[in-house]
Amino acid sequence: MSRTVLVTGGNRGIGLAIAQAFAKQGDRVAITHRGSGAPDGIFGVRCDVTDSESVDAAFAAVEAEFGPVEVLVANAGITDDTLLLRMSEEQFTRVLDTNLTGAYRCAKRASSKMLRAKWGRMIFISSVVGLSGGPGQVNYAASKAGLVGVARSITRELGTRNITANVVAPGFIETDMTAVLSDERRAEILKSIPAGRMASPEEVAAVVTWLAGDSAGYISGAVIPVDGGMGMGH
Numbered sequence: 001m002s003r004t005v006l007v008t009g010g011n012r013g014i015g016l017a018i019a020q021a022f023a024k025q026g027d028r029v030a031i032t033h034r035g036s037g038a039p040d041g042i043f044g045v046r047c048d049v050t051d052s053e054s055v056d057a058a059f060a061a062v063e064a065e066f067g068p069v070e071v072l073v074a075n076a077g078i079t080d081d082t083l084l085l086r087m088s089e090e091q092f093t094r095v096l097d098t099n100l101t102g103a104y105r106c107a108k109r110a111s112s113k114m115l116r117a118k119w120g121r122m123i124f125i126s127s128v129v130g131l132s133g134g135p136g137q138v139n140y141a142a143s144k145a146g147l148v149g150v151a152r153s154i155t156r157e158l159g160t161r162n163i164t165a166n167v168v169a170p171g172f173i174e175t176d177m178t179a180v181l182s183d184e185r186r187a188e189i190l191k192s193i194p195a196g197r198m199a200s201p202e203e204v205a206a207v208v209t210w211l212a213g214d215s216a217g218y219i220s221g222a223v224i225p226v227d228g229g230m231g232m233g234h
């Protein structure tokens, strides 16, 4: 059965791979971008997840094109790494506002239509760092850990309505976000990954499409790692 899917930050990186995987299986896919436009063949809406009005307008545009969002993938995210002593409050709150509050804005906007349909899937893209922490990542790790609480609370609130909320926690994935790492940092990280390699965005997308499908209907409030063993299941 084909579904209406919205992937935030689906114009590139992991979000794009997720959008393409849903499109490949025949779903109606929309992505958000912040001005770059949509990739070929995918419906794009402009949206900044730090702005509720922008989120509302994006959902309205998707609804007008495809009908209510049935699968939400809250993927948009940023990093702004620096050690705690140097981290300004602005750096902390900006990352939280995008990664955590942004996901809340989208989940809230999606939930009323999912409740009406008595079906829905919410998938939050967290990170291995959300559970293990990372030096220089107090803001990022806090935002990604927060998504676990969001998904589990939604599970408790909406679980009886065929709505699931899960977290996918990738490890180190080849995208623009990790391309900025120094060779030294990259080598250090590789040593901590039992699989001994980084992953492709498609390997994250495969888990997301599976979680959105009917066969995963009894999985909710879960954190699914896609990290080559880095977090050992956490």
Ligand code: NDP
Residues within 6 Å of the ligand: 008, 009, 010, 011, 012, 013, 014, 015, 032, 033, 034, 035, 036, 047, 048, 049, 050, 075, 076, 077, 078, 098, 102, 125, 126, 127, 128, 169, 170, 171, 172, 173, 174, 175, 176, 177, 178
């Ligand atoms: P990228 O940096 O490649 O892409 C980030 C995406 O988020 C872009 O589409 C960007 O849009 C969008 N975005 C950022 N801020 C906003 C905003 N305020 N409103 C709307 N969209 C926004 O990152 P990745 O593809 O690597 O990461 C995707 C997700 O996966 C993130 O949540 C990240 O934290 C998470 N993740 C990534 C890992 C990795 O190793 N790469 C590991 C673990 C988790 P724009 O193009 O307009 O900037």
